[in-house]
Amino acid sequence: MAVPQADIAILGGGLAGGLIALALAERRPELNLVLVEQDEALGGNHVWSFFGSDVAKEDRWLLDRLVVKGWRGYDVAFPGFERALSTTYYSVTSGRLDFELRQTLPPRSVLSGQRVVEASGTDVRCADGTRIAASAVIDARGMRLSGELSGGWQKFVGRMIRTAKPHGLERPLVMDATVEQLDGFRFVYCLPFGERELFVEDTYYSDSSTLDRDAIGKRIERYAKNRGWKVKAVLSEEHGVLPVVSGGDFAAFWRATGAGTAKAGTRAGLFHPLTSYSLPHAVRFATALAARHDFSAEALARFSEDHARAEWARGAYPRKLAAMLFGAAAPVDRYRLLERFYRLPVRLIERFYAGRSTFADKVRIVSGRPPVPVGRALAVLAGAGSANRLRHGSLRAEAA
Numbered sequence: 001m002a003v004p005q006a007d008i009a010i011l012g013g014g015l016a017g018g019l020i021a022l023a024l025a026e027r028r029p030e031l032n033l034v035l036v037e038q039d040e041a042l043g044g045n046h047v048w049s050f051f052g053s054d055v056a057k058e059d060r061w062l063l064d065r066l067v068v069k070g071w072r073g074y075d076v077a078f079p080g081f082e083r084a085l086s087t088t089y090y091s092v093t094s095g096r097l098d099f100e101l102r103q104t105l106p107p108r109s110v111l112s113g114q115r116v117v118e119a120s121g122t123d124v125r126c127a128d129g130t131r132i133a134a135s136a137v138i139d140a141r142g143m144r145l146s147g148e149l150s151g152g153w154q155k156f157v158g159r160m161i162r163t164a165k166p167h168g169l170e171r172p173l174v175m176d177a178t179v180e181q182l183d184g185f186r187f188v189y190c191l192p193f194g195e196r197e198l199f200v201e202d203t204y205y206s207d208s209s210t211l212d213r214d215a216i217g218k219r220i221e222r223y224a225k226n227r228g229w230k231v232k233a234v235l236s237e238e239h240g241v242l243p244v245v246s247g248g249d250f251a252a253f254w255r256a257t258g259a260g261t262a263k264a265g266t267r268a269g270l271f272h273p274l275t276s277y278s279l280p281h282a283v284r285f286a287t288a289l290a291a292r293h294d295f296s297a298e299a300l301a302r303f304s305e306d307h308a309r310a311e312w313a314r315g316a317y318p319r320k321l322a323a324m325l326f327g328a329a330a331p332v333d334r335y336r337l338l339e340r341f342y343r344l345p346v347r348l349i350e351r352f353y354a355g356r357s358t359f360a361d362k363v364r365i366v367s368g369r370p371p372v373p374v375g376r377a378l379a380v381l382a383g384a385g386s387a388n389r390l391r392h393g394s395l396r397a398e399a400a
């Protein structure tokens, strides 16, 4: 097999790999890129959403053409109260990412349907024997958990449905926790993409990673029925089992996927510890990378590790809250932590999701009357970790 040469080989044409390719193509057009994806389609099968306040204005150039829908605000609902928040909300789809990547990159730069079986900082080998030699490799092949992080799980099934009549929802319902609380903290998430087109996702913050797709599918049907929505067609379905990280050993996590190779996306731990959302992190990484000048393998490996370590440090507070959610609150009471959180000022909520909580925010989020026993909450927040270790396990999932 001929050995394609590249300045940069990006492994994994998912969210992070795709954004890196688009950012480099735009800002560093002189670089010769190769994007290697095991599936035929780039980006998988996702709807990726984000709060407008999660992405810096100066980084929006990378995202704007990927956004398929935006809303001026969103709602939440709990047994005790409902609230309309003014924060903007946007969605990006895999289909659009695939389209934009193929429009932007020359065909020879996209190797889809190619599974990588071996990679170092400068060499890649695919399952069919193809080898790629690159000045630098960036590994963005998705999450790999082998026990270095601890916490619980966020798992969900989401369906894009077409309703027989207009569903009447005008803004995202980001959290409807008025539903029966099962398997930990449960809520339904609804995104109205059209008058009769709606994405409905049933989500669980659970101690277990087992996902019963049939049972959850039936609950989605029941939810739609209770809302008075007659489902005419299910257009697509997605599901996920994502980590909610309350602690762990970053250095061991980094080493587990090869310390000498540049990494990006969830493989590099670039996701919000509590929500597992990674789009804002992926944008920050891609734009910071595209602003660099040294693209050697060593420099990129160092840059990606420094970047991921800084994001890990920034995640310390959300990890403590995750520990509180899983370690200090009884599963059936978990929703009350979120209910209380959503009573706080909108700017504080925005800063929390964006990983920019101030010291005053941090104090405010846990002060008052948290719906968990005070002793347990303090132990968790003090980082004593006993509640941590007692109640939640190390996170493991199949390797990419």
Ligand SMILES: Cc1cc2nc3c(=O)[nH]c(=O)nc-3n(C[C@H](O)[C@H](O)[C@H](O)COP(=O)(O)OP(=O)(O)OC[C@H]3O[C@@H](n4cnc5c(N)ncnc54)[C@H](O)[C@@H]3O)c2cc1C
Residues within 6 Å of the ligand: 011, 012, 013, 014, 015, 016, 017, 036, 037, 038, 039, 042, 043, 044, 045, 046, 047, 048, 049, 050, 114, 115, 116, 117, 140, 141, 142, 143, 238, 239, 240, 241, 242, 264, 265, 266, 267, 276, 277, 278, 279, 280, 400
């Ligand atoms: C269903 C779902 C919905 C989500 N919704 C949101 C959301 O709304 N907002 C948000 O911010 N986050 C969301 N997330 C979480 C997270 O942002 C996504 O998982 C995101 O796709 C992670 O980006 P990534 O690039 O790290 O991994 P991925 O997007 O999974 O990309 C990894 C890519 O690498 C490829 N790959 C893996 N192994 C190989 C190999 N050996 N050779 C070649 N290619 C390989 C995969 O096929 C995949 O395309 C969601 C996750 C899921 C599962």
